[in-house]
Structures are given as C-alpha cells and as structure tokens.
Amino acid sequence: xxxxxxxxxxxxxxxxxxxxxxxxxxxxxxxxxxxxxxxxxxxxxxxxxxxxxxxxxxxxxxxxxxxxxxxxxxxxxxxxxxxxxxxxxxxxxxxxxxxxxxxxxxxxxxxxxxxxxxxxxxxxxxxxxxxxxxxxxxxxxxxxxxxxxxxxxxxxxxxxxxxxxxxxxxxxxxxxxxxxxxxxxxxxxxxxxxxxxxxxxxxxxxxxxxxxxxxxxxxxxxxxxxxxxxxxxxxxxxxxxxxxxxxxxxxxxxxxxxxxxxxxxxxxxxxxxxxxxxxxxxxxxxxxxxxxxxxxxxxxxxxxxxxxxxxxxxxxxxxxxxxxx
Amino acid sequence: xxxxxxxxxxxxxxxxxxxxxxxxxxxxxxxxxxxxxxxxxxxxxxxxxxxxxxxxxxxxxxxxxxxxxxxxxxxxxxxxxxxxxxxxxxxxxxxxxxxxxxxxxxxxxxxxxxxxxxxxxxxxxxxxxxxxxxxxxxxxxxxxxxxxxxxxxxxxxxxxxxxxxxxxxxxxxxxxxxxxxxxxxxxxxxxxxxxxxxxxxxxxxxxxxxxxxxxxxxxxxxxxxxxxxxxxxxxxxxxxxxxxxxxxxxxxxxxxxxxxxxxxxxxxxxxxxxxxxxxxxxxxxxxxxxxxxxxxxxxxxxxxxxxxxxxxxxxxxxxxxxxxx
Numbered sequence: 001x002x003x004x005x006x007x008x009x010x011x012x013x014x015x016x017x018x019x020x021x022x023x024x025x026x027x028x029x030x031x032x033x034x035x036x037x038x039x040x041x042x043x044x045x046x047x048x049x050x051x052x053x054x055x056x057x058x059x060x061x062x063x064x065x066x067x068x069x070x071x072x073x074x075x076x077x078x079x080x081x082x083x084x085x086x087x088x089x090x091x092x093x094x095x096x097x098x099x100x101x102x103x104x105x106x107x108x109x110x111x112x113x114x115x116x117x118x119x120x121x122x123x124x125x126x127x128x129x130x131x132x133x134x135x136x137x138x139x140x141x142x143x144x145x146x147x148x149x150x151x152x153x154x155x156x157x158x159x160x161x162x163x164x165x166x167x168x169x170x171x172x173x174x175x176x177x178x179x180x181x182x183x184x185x186x187x188x189x190x191x192x193x194x195x196x197x198x199x200x201x202x203x204x205x206x207x208x209x210x211x212x213x214x215x216x217x218x219x220x221x222x223x224x225x226x227x228x229x230x231x232x233x234x235x236x237x238x239x240x241x242x243x244x245x246x247x248x249x250x251x252x253x254x255x256x257x258x259x260x261x262x263x264x265x266x267x268x269x270x271x272x273x274x275x276x277x278x279x280x281x282x283x284x285x286x287x288x289x290x291x292x293x294x295x296x297x298x299x300x301x302x303x304x305x306x307x308x309x310x311x312x313x314x315x316x317x318x319x320x321x322x323x324x325x
Numbered sequence: 326x327x328x329x330x331x332x333x334x335x336x337x338x339x340x341x342x343x344x345x346x347x348x349x350x351x352x353x354x355x356x357x358x359x360x361x362x363x364x365x366x367x368x369x370x371x372x373x374x375x376x377x378x379x380x381x382x383x384x385x386x387x388x389x390x391x392x393x394x395x396x397x398x399x400x401x402x403x404x405x406x407x408x409x410x411x412x413x414x415x416x417x418x419x420x421x422x423x424x425x426x427x428x429x430x431x432x433x434x435x436x437x438x439x440x441x442x443x444x445x446x447x448x449x450x451x452x453x454x455x456x457x458x459x460x461x462x463x464x465x466x467x468x469x470x471x472x473x474x475x476x477x478x479x480x481x482x483x484x485x486x487x488x489x490x491x492x493x494x495x496x497x498x499x500x501x502x503x504x505x506x507x508x509x510x511x512x513x514x515x516x517x518x519x520x521x522x523x524x525x526x527x528x529x530x531x532x533x534x535x536x537x538x539x540x541x542x543x544x545x546x547x548x549x550x551x552x553x554x555x556x557x558x559x560x561x562x563x564x565x566x567x568x569x570x571x572x573x574x575x576x577x578x579x580x581x582x583x584x585x586x587x588x589x590x591x592x593x594x595x596x597x598x599x600x601x602x603x604x605x606x607x608x609x610x611x612x613x614x615x616x617x618x619x620x621x622x623x624x625x626x627x628x629x630x631x632x633x634x635x636x637x638x639x640x641x642x643x644x645x646x647x648x649x650x
Contacts, residue, residue: 076617134483148582150480150487157475157584158459159619164581167614172496172574179614181577249497252506256489257473257582259482289492289504292401294484 002320004067007055007108008313009048010115011073013037013089017305018051020059020066021313025126028059030309041092048098049105068316068325069102069110072118072308078160082112099325111319115308117154117163119266120147121318122311127303128264136260136296138165138247140269143178144186150258154315166190168253170246188246191222191269197239198225208235226272244276248283255288255296266301327645329392332380332433333638334373335440336398338362338414342630343376345384345391346638350451353384355634366417373423374430393641393650394427394435397443397633403485407437424650436644440633442479442488444591445472446643447636452628453589461585461621463490463572465594468503469511475583479640491515493578495571513571516547516594522564523550533560551597569601573608580613580621591626 002023010017012035019030033051036043052069056062074087082099084090103110113121120129120137129135133152139145146165148155155162166186167179174183175197187193202214210228213220228236251263270276281298288295303310319325327348335342337360344355358376361368377394381387399412407424409415428435438446445454445462454460458477464470471490473480480487491511492504499508500522512518527539535553538545553561576588595601606623613620628635644650 132483150475150482151478153476155475155480155583157619158457158586158621159584159617161617161619162475162582162584164584167581168578169495169574169612170497172571172612179616181612181614246497249494253493253578254582256492257487257579258480259484259487259489261483287494287497287506289506291504292484292486294482294486296483 002067002317004065005059005061006068006070006313006316006320007052007066008309008311008316009051009069009071010118010308010312011035011048011071011090013074016047016051017309018055019309019313020055020061021310023317025310025314027310028061029055030306031058037090037092041096044090044092045096045098045101045105048102052102052106052108063107066108067320069106069108070118070312070314070316070319071098071102071110071112072115072312072315073098073112075114075116076161077112077114079111079113079156080160082110084112109319109325111315111325113154113312113315116145117147117156118311118315119145119307120149120163120264120311121154121314122303122307123264123266123301124149125314126310127307128299128301129262132262134258134260135262135264136165136251136254136258137264137266137301138250140189140191140247140265140267142190142192144190145267148258148260155258165250165254168250170249185246185250189243189269194222194225194239194243195220197242198236201235201239206235209233210236222269226275230275241279244279245283248280248287251280251284251296251298252287255294259294260296263296263298264301265298266307270300327392327642329390330384330386331393331395331638331641331645332377332391333634333636333641334376334394334396335443335633335637336360336373336396336415338399341372341376342634343380344631344634344638345380345386346635348642350635350639352635353386354380355631356383362415362417366421369415369417370421370423370426370430373427377427377431377433388432391433393645394431394433395443395637395639395641395644396423396427396435396437397440397637397640398423398437400439400441401486402437402439404436404438404481405485407435409437434644434650436641436650438479438637438640441470442472442481443636443640444470444632445474445488445589445636446479446639447628447632448589448591448626449474450639451635452632453624453626454587457587459583459585460587460589461490461576461579461583462589462591462626463575465514465516465572465590465592467515467517469515470592473583473585480583490575490579493575495574510571510575514568514594519547519550519564519568520545522567523561526560526564531560534558535561547594551600555600566604569604570608573605573612576605576609576621576623577612580619584619585621588621588623589626590623591632595625
C-alpha cells in the first residue's frame with residue numbers, strides 16, 4: 001500500500017464535496033461547502049483550494065503527506081489538458097485551466113476528471129465495482145451519465161467525450177433528447193424525461209392517476225411516476241417500462257462493445273429498488289444473445305453521492321501510481 | 326525502430342495467409358496455403374507451423390531474427406489463455422491451446438488474437454488507421470465484424486467478447502440476426518442479411534427487378550442487391566438504405582461510447598464505394614448530436630484481405646514491445 005493521502009473534490013453547480021482518503025480508500029474526513037457559482041470563477045477557485053486545505057487540516061495530516069488532488073467537474077472538459085471547457089451549470093469556469101490553477105494554489109499535483117468518470121472510478125475503486133477490471137456505470141439522474149473502465153483504465157476517447165452512455169441510440173428516431181438526438185436512452189430513462197414522457201401522454205388525453213397533479217399545475221417528478229407505476233397506473237407503467245427497456249438495450253449494447261463483467265446503476269432513480277432492477281435484469285437477458293455466456297452482472301452503486309469525491313481522490317491515486325497527471 | 330521480423334498468420338476456414346514483416350510494417354514476403362480444415366486439427370496445426378517456417382525461408386531471414394508469431398483466428402477464442410474455443414468454421418480446433426502449440430513447434434514466442442481484432446490492428450498499424458490512437462473498424466462481410474482500438478490498445482473486454490460491433494442493437498425488436506438477437510446491425514448491414522432482407526420482401530410480393538433471379542431459383546447475393554439499387558430498383562434501394570442507416574446508428578453509438586477519431590469500414594461490401602460511403606456519412610451526421618464536434622472521420626480500409634496477416638504480425642510486434650504475450 002502506498003503511503004500518504006489524496007484529496008478528492010467533487011465540484012457541483014451548488015456544492016463542493018471534498019474528502020481526504022488513503023490509498024485503500026479509507027475516508028479520513030469529508031465535508032461539503034457552497035460552490036458559490038454565482039460569485040464568479042475566482043470565488044469558485046478559492047472555494048476549491050480552500051476545501052483542499054480544509055481536507056488536510058480536518059484530516060489531521062501534514063501537507064507533505066498529501067500526494068495528490070483529484071477534481072471531478074461537470075464536463076465537457078479535457079482531462080489531458082486539465083481544462084474545464086464549457087460546463088452548463090458552471091458557466092463562470094468556461095475555458096479555465098483548473099488543474100494547473102489548483103495545483104499552484106495548493107502546491108500539490110492535481111488531476112482533473114469529468115464528474116461521471118470520477119464517480120465511475122469511485123465505484124470501481126471502493127464501491128459496487130470493487131474487484132472488477134471491466135466495468136460500465138450508468139448514472140440515472142436528471143440525465144443519464146456514463147463511465148466505462150476497461151482493463152482497469154478509464155475509457156476517455158479521442159475527443160475525451162467517451163462513455164457518454166446516455167446518448168446511446170436505444171430507439172433511433174424516437175423521443176428527442178436534450179442533446180438534440182432522437183431516441184437516446186436519456187430521453188427515456190432519465191428522471192427528467194421519465195416525467196416529461198408521462199406529461200406528454202397525459203397531454204395526449206391518456207387517462208392516468210397523475211392527471212390530477214398536472215391539472216393542478218404541478219410539474220411531474222420522476223418519483224410521482226414511479227409511485228403511480230407501483231400503484232398500477234397504466235400510463236405510468238408504460239412510461240416506466242420504456243425507461244427500463246431502453247436502458248436494457250443500452251446495457252446489451254455495452255455487453256457487445258466493452259464487454260464488462262459488471263454494470264453498475266447509480267443516481268437518484270435507483271431509489272426505485274427492485275422495481276427498477278428486476279425489469280432491467282429481465283429485459284437485458286431477453287435482449288441479449290445466448291450464443292455466448294458473457295452477460296454482465298447488474299448491480300446498484302453503493303457509494304451514493306460520495307462516489308464523486310471518493311472517485312476524484314481515486315483518480316489522483318491512479319495518477320500518482322502511473323505518473324500520468 | 327525495433328530490429329528483426331514478425332510472422333503474421335491469418336487462419337481462415339479455407340486458407341492460411343501468412344507473411345513476414347519488419348517493425349515498420351514492411352512486408353518481406355507473403356503467401357497463402359490451404360488450411361485443410363477437413364483433415365483435422367493436427368493437419369491444420371502442421372500447416373500453420375509450416376507457413377511460419379516458410380515465411381522465414383521465403384523472407385530470406387534467419388530464425389533468430391524472428392521475434393514473434395501473431396496468429397489471427399476465427400473466434401470465439403481467448404487471447405489471454407492463447408486458446409481457440411469454438412470457431413464455427415474451424416470445428417476441429419475446438420478448445421485448442423493454439424498459441425502454445427505454435428510457439429513450441431516454431432520455437433518463437435506466439436500471440437493469438439481473434440481475426441476481427443487482428444484486422445483492425447492491421448489497419449491501425451499500417452492502413453486506414455495509421456496515425457490515429459482511437460479507432461473503430463466495422464468489417465462488412467458475410468457478417469459484420471468489429472474491432473476497437475482505444476488509446477492505442479485493443480479493447481477486449483472481461484469475457485474477451487468485446488467489440489462485437491455487428492451485434493449492437495441498431496433497431497431493437499427488429500430483424501432476427503444469426504446470433505438470435507432482434508435488430509442487430511448485422512441483420513441489416515451484412516452481405517448475407519442484405520440479400521435475405523431483399524428475398525423476404527420479394528417473398529412478400531413486393532415488385533422488384535430482382536424477382537426474376539429468385540423465380541429462376543437463384544440465391545440472391547449482396548452484389549445483386551447493390552446493382553439493382555444503383556439501377557433504381559425501389560425494393561433494393563429500401564434494403565440498401567436500411568443497411569446504411571443501421572450501420573450509421575452503430576457508428577453514432579460508437580461515437581458516444583469509445584469516441585474514436587476515425588471509423589474504418591472494411592470487408593466485401595465496401596466494393597460498393599461511394600454508394601455506401603455517401604449515405605453512411607450523411608446518416609451518421611444526421612443522427613449525431615451537434616452539441617459537440619466529436620464526429621469521427623469515416624474511411625474505407627486500405628489493406629483489403631491482407632489486413633489479417635499484417636495485423637497478426639502487428640499484434641506480435643505489440644506483444645514484443647509490451648512483453649505481454
């Protein structure tokens with residue numbers, strides 16, 4: 001086991017989550033501070049550097065014991081250049097060389113990774129993907145995020161836009177996704193589009209127990225749809241079924257492309273529990289060939305919202321190990 | 326540049342193609358011999374070992390100058406174990422530890438790779454993928470094969486069934502593929518299924534200039550369909566359009582998964598030329614997001630049937646470089 005500690009920082013549109021971890025993923029301390037995105041780039045940068053310093057103090061270690069800082073940030077970004085490019089919910093950081101800035105402010109080597117990749121690395125290193133070298137993670141939140149680990153390495157791709165698994169065309173020509181494509185898995189299986197799909201069917205005069213909420217001017221939430229589907233509402237069941245089916249299509253696609261041992265499902269939607277897991281396991285079995293026995297296990301993530309900072313620290317440990325910051 | 330030579334062997338159901346290459350992919354010699362699959366495993370093995378010896382003699386080099394043998398074989402196989410598992414057109418080699426047998430017979434370190442991966446490595450090393458580190462290859466032959474190179478490494482996956490790109494679900498629930506799945510890209514874009522698709526529409530009483538062939542008892546070939554489509558036959562155009570469209574879906578899927586710089590199309594179908602390339606470039610542009618400018622270039626392979634033995638030799642060079650046989 002390598003000596004020392006790494007700091008993991010999960011930069012979000014609202015909060016910065018940070019922690020100090022040793023090489024075996026033991027969390028010495030963790031905490032959350034406001035990102036203060038509306039106060040501009042300098043403030044956000046100061047908050048990140050401050051969080052790194054606080055992790056050292058709170059963790060009770062010496063500055064010299066810290067071998068790296070890992071930052072998980074919303075993309076698009078360039079890990080190779082250490083550059084935040086144009087994150088939708090952090091507009092003030094457009095074109096910011098965040099890696100080098102934080103390395104300078106902290107005096108510690110720093111690596112920058114997109115938040116979906118960092119979270120996947122977290123589950124791989126310390127969560128539901130432990131012990132596995134080929135992993136695929138789908139994060140079912142407002143959108144559908146993705147992360148792929150292949151032979152123990154994050155798959156980034158030439159343009160560093162790899163593992164955008166939410167934009168696998170699961171139903172080509174189907175529902176329009178926020179990215180502009182038609183039929184992305186995100187357009188069915190994300191919390192946002194699950195609710196929009198239900199609203200659209202209701203607007204098309206389909207009967208549903210959810211209609212009362214819509215008529216009352218409420219914006220439907222994914223939780224409402226899940227609840228109604230569990231209660232047997234036909235419209236909600238149809239929408240939920242599409243979410244499970246198209247996610248399963250994407251899982252079978254990944255079976256044939258990166259051929260993982262395990263698929264980890266993360267994000268707010270996994271609160272649905274077996275109501276989500278059971279149909280996904282069933283559909284992904286039905287959709288996949290029987291020619292070879294290479295179906296991945298499908299499991300829920302175990303780190304919850306901590307995957308981001310844990311994975312960011314893990315990315316710093318990996319950079320330390322390989323020398324590739 | 327590394328000194329010495331590697332032997333590349335492309336094992337097929339009918340012939341063995343072999344050659345001797347230096348570290349810069351210069352082909353010192355190449356030739357083809359019958360595989361004699363119907364004469365059993367020992368004969369096929371003797372033919373492979375014989376081809377390796379002949380490559381040395383014909384290339385005019387010393388045994389001691391040869392640093393490796395690369396064998397590309399039909400799968401499924403295990404590169405890691407050096408094991409041919411159960412190839413459909415080489416049943417006699419079922420469960421044969423071919424890597425170690427050939428290493429022993431030749432006295433040269435040997436690596437075993439599936440033929441689709443070897444061909445992709447060939448194009449990557451010496452053909453249409455030269456100079457690119459993230460590549461995706463689709464081989465449009467009887468079936469649709471695939472190969473993926475990510476950051477300069479072959480993507481194999483946990484079960485070593487990665488890059489089975491022909492079985493990406495491009496139209497879930499659609500035409501049944503030879504693998505049993507519904508809606509694989511292979512079920513639309515392979516030479517075999519292109520012809521079957523046309524036959525099925527003709528059997529469903531759709532008019533077509535191809536009907537005369539079917540009525541005469543001929544089995545339709547992909548070439549017939551292409552020819553008829555070029556001549557303006559509506560049915561042939563529809564089938565060809567589906568082949569191009571679903572291949573483009575798979576290309577866009579790969580854009581979001583492994584995010585390659587270049588997509589290389591290989592195999593017999595590329596004889597169709599611009600009649601194939603133009604619609605694929607158009608559809609893959611139409612289907613992909615405009616959110617980011619990360620569309621891969623799409624090009625035809627340049628090595629033709631030599632990609633297999635060239636790539637197999639390249640795999641041996643790569644094993645020599647990394648020490649990972």
